[in-house]
Amino acid sequence: xxxxxxxxxxxxxxxxxxxxxxxxxxxxxxxxxxxxxxxxxxxxxxxxxxxxxxxxxxxxxxxxxxxxxxxxxxxxxxxxxxxxxxxxxxxxxxxxxxxxxxxxxxxxxxx
Amino acid sequence: xxxxxxxxxxxxxxxxxxxxxxxxxxxxxxxxxxxxxxxxxxxxxxxxxxxxxxxxxxxxxxxxxxxxxxxxxxxxxxxxxxxxxxxxxxxxxxxxxxxxxxxxxxxxxxxxxx
Numbered sequence: 001x002x003x004x005x006x007x008x009x010x011x012x013x014x015x016x017x018x019x020x021x022x023x024x025x026x027x028x029x030x031x032x033x034x035x036x037x038x039x040x041x042x043x044x045x046x047x048x049x050x051x052x053x054x055x056x057x058x059x060x061x062x063x064x065x066x067x068x069x070x071x072x073x074x075x076x077x078x079x080x081x082x083x084x085x086x087x088x089x090x091x092x093x094x095x096x097x098x099x100x101x102x103x104x105x106x107x108x109x110x111x
Numbered sequence: 112x113x114x115x116x117x118x119x120x121x122x123x124x125x126x127x128x129x130x131x132x133x134x135x136x137x138x139x140x141x142x143x144x145x146x147x148x149x150x151x152x153x154x155x156x157x158x159x160x161x162x163x164x165x166x167x168x169x170x171x172x173x174x175x176x177x178x179x180x181x182x183x184x185x186x187x188x189x190x191x192x193x194x195x196x197x198x199x200x201x202x203x204x205x206x207x208x209x210x211x212x213x214x215x216x217x218x219x220x221x222x223x224x225x
Contacts, residue, residue: 001170032212043115043201043216044154089154097144097205098167099214101154 002027004092006102013080014110021105023090024072030092033066033073034099038087047088048075080109113138115204115217123223129190132220136183136204143185144214145177148199157200160185161207189222197224 003026013019025033031052036044050057050064050073057064061080066073077084087106091099116135124130136143145157156169160179177187183204189196199221203214 034213036216041218043218046213046215049213091154095167097142097159097161097207097212097214098156098169099144099146099154100156103153 002030002092002094002100004090004100004102006090006105008105009103010106010108012108012110015080015082017080019075019077019080019084019107019109021075021088021090021107022072023074023092023102024070025092025100026071027092027094028068028071029094030100032093033064034091034093035062035064035075036089036091038089038104044089077107080107082109082111085109115202115215117200117202117217117220119220120218121221121223123225124192125225126192126194128192129188130192130222131186131188132200132202132222134185134187134202134204134217136185136202137206137215140204140206140215141183142205142207143179143183144203144205145185145187146201146203146216147171148201148219149197154201157187192224194224196222198222 006023034049038044063076087104090102142161144159158168163179174190179185199219201219203216205214
């Protein structure tokens with residue numbers, strides 16, 4: 001099955017700086033790569049996703065890049081704000097309804 | 112539009128008992144997936160239902176089962192509960208429209224087995 005590795009496990013950044021989270025996947029057939037943000041006591045919230053026919057996607061301060069050859073994808077958050085503090089999960093999927101998740105990255109934005 | 116709702120939000124059960132969790136998807140969504148989230152194993156896929164049919168199942172024992180009703184609402188059942196079943200159980204719904212397969216999660220049901 002698909003195996004997704006996510007790094008780093010924790011990330012502390014100064015407010016206004018950028019944060020980068022990296023994931024690798026094992027199944028070359030995977031073609032859908034969403035990112036989720038989970039705040040304490042809540043379910044994961046979809047923040048951005050990318051499909052294998054696209055190399056980069058941006059939504060305001062959030063961007064995701066995908067390198068299919070190397071089988072890795074990354075989340076970039078620019079101009080971080082305190083409300084960006086949360087746990088972030090990457091995921092990969094071939095059958096879109098079966099997501100394989102990374103272990104998560106706890107992001108702390110220091111004011 | 113209302114999001115995914117899950118009931119109950121919290122549940123405490125004793126080893127050996129069974130439990131049923133409920134999920135109501137976003138209106139118009141026909142696919143419901145279930146995931147288990149634990150600190151040790153992270154988020155793991157349990158199963159997915161579409162139009163009342165289970166289409167895929169993760170690597171969980173047969174004690175974990177589910178079903179989906181004609182209105183797309185779904186339930187999952189865990190029988191003969193073990194301490195290791197303590198987890199946050201998340202349900203996600205998807206519209207399954209042409210080329211749009213985003214999954215939206217509910218707040219989860221926190222199950223504690225004592």
